[in-house]
Amino acid sequence: MRHIHLEGDGKLEKSFFLMLQGGFYVECPIGTSIKEFLVDSIGIDETYLAEKISTIFLDGKCVDDIGKAVIEEGSTLALSSAMPGLAGAILKRGGPLKVMRDGISYGKEEKFLQKRKGICSIKLFNLLTEDLGPLFLKSGIYIKARDLSGLISTKSCQFLPRDATITVDGKSVDFEVLLDILKEEEDELLFFTFDVKWER
């Protein structure tokens, strides 16, 4: 698997946030609760989790109790801040209107799975992309080459500031070469990291 690494400024990093809404993969501890995963493995602050991550879906089901909902192999975990409107209030975790979506709520029964390393998919929405995006991009995410090329192929090479650097498997390459690689391997998974080296 290829490792693509970019270094640039915070503005460039921000351009990759949109990609995070479509989903990406990370290594995760299967059999642990969402709370354990986000706090212990990812390093999200507990207060932030309690106050800002107000809407959570595990495999499309609305989660109310993050201490009980368990990550399985291949699970998709979607994280969002509080959302507007009646639908937003209904989908909010533990909200007073949760009964209005009981057909799609995460079940109450506790699951016990053997704890082990695995892979799950994460989707980051709205305000959380800006807050948590840097965390994931720094430690690295697995994405389809197509998803990365989908984001950057629409941009001209001016999209990359002159002082940004791209390395593929440790070798420095330019923007066009990166595009060629992504096109050639569009169905392949790659490991992507981004480091903010300076702020403008």
Added chain:
Amino acid sequence: MDKILRIDLGAEGGPKAYETPLGDYSGLGGRALTSTIVASEVPPTCHPLGKENKLVIAPGLLSGSAAAMSGRISIGCKSPLTGGIKESNAGGQPSQVLARLGYAAIVLEGKPKGDDIYRVFINKEGVKIEVDNTLKGLGNYGVVEKMRAQFGDKIACISIGQAGEMKLSGASIACTDMELRPTRHAGRGGVGAVMGSKQVKVIVLDDTGMAMRQPKDPEKFRKANTAFVEGLRKHGVTGQALPAYGTNVLANILNEAGGYPTYNFKVGRFPGTSKISGETEAALETERGGLATHGCHRGCVIRCSGIYNDKDGHYLTKQPEYETVWAHGADCGIDDLDKIAYMDFLDDDIGLDTIEMGVTIGVAMEAGLLKFGDADGAINLLQEIKKGTPLGRIIGSGAAVTGKVFGVERVPVVKGQGIPAYDPRAVKGLGVTYATSTMGADHTAGYATASNILKVGGFVDPLKPVGQIELSRNLQIATAAIDSTGMCLFIAFALLDQPETYQSLLDMINAFHGISLTSDDVVALGKKVLKTERDFNIRAGFTKEMDRLPEFFKYEAVPPHNVVFDVPDEELDSVFNW
């Protein structure tokens, strides 16, 4: 704001304006006022396009003052789409301007003889009603440009496009925004057709020389307004999510929940969601030099709207809202944001309800008239409406009519009105509201998530399971109450979580009017409005059998969660038992 301006379009010798005191309607604003006037003055069995129907346009209780978020305008009538009572509200500038001109409402009544169309101009000198046949056949943008040339840019306009002139049931009424563009619409229920039946193309409002409305207790009012604004700014939804991304921020989460109706409600997830989400839309707007954060009227502090520019950086339309992007997008299988934005522009110009049009085109796609995903075909259908071709008139009449004409069984409507952007099988509580609302399928009918704070039907303990019927009832009551203040419904989230913000809203109303409204009074008002509306519908011939979702929702499970709408009819019938 102690008088009503009535315009009798059918008066002997031509349309005449006269004023009446508020009388029994005193103390009412927004939806409470429109629905009460319609219920007491319009015969429920009249033809919606006939002389006995009335079009009532009312600002809110605090419109025209310095109160934040007070610029919604309510438009009521008997609906040509549902056959029942209708209140449809919009943002934009007209509410503030109309209130400063001193009117609690404008009522268009009667029906003109002949086929002239009229322009109404209202300023501090009075009212002028003139024939202006040069406006015939114009879209809303063209009408407003003409008004700008004639009256300058210190005006606000309420107008109809070609759809309203053709009296199509999907026709909306446009209100101009801060830039004097006709982008804010009272969309639902075919209110534009009723304005068209009165042959009034545009109402031009000019409040030059009129002062801002002053509160009875300025100091208390100022303090309450400051606290109210602080409450909105500090809340995550009203202070961050809505300003940053607009209402379309909901697309991703509804899609994730499997409640994002796709391909005419066949599935609950759309593969192209991230191409049309609020996050993508806001980024594109910023990149193209538009605006991702913008108010629809002066005095809005949430600013959930924006400006959408085309690829070359030129204005195309205002930021299309969640329901619009869904209707023209996922429901029709279209994932091209530029084409969706262009359809939003066409809807605004022709004067069409974006939800009804998206749902209708979805039904036309199901009928095989065009393929799901065919964005150019969808644009052509809107152009057909503009041209007034027979096909265009069918589409412009909404999903129920289109479904009948093309023999489609799966038509997502309640009481003839298209179901909006939340699948009622996934979010069943919303299904209860769609089914039972006095307005037909309407996502805003139970929008006031603040019912808990309002203590509608007693305090709902968040830890105690309460049925969806009870919750839907409470939400509908709370919504009717907030609609009656004329405040933007998006304040509801901050009210839900912050009791002190709700209190500051009450304080603001009380300080302004010198009254002592309590939370109980607000709830009582909400109940009264709903009762009035429901009573009108019963007198118009509605029965409990009309409080139902289309039957395919009961037996067709929606993926990915494969759920059906299984709330029993008897439970639906108990929503209005209080």
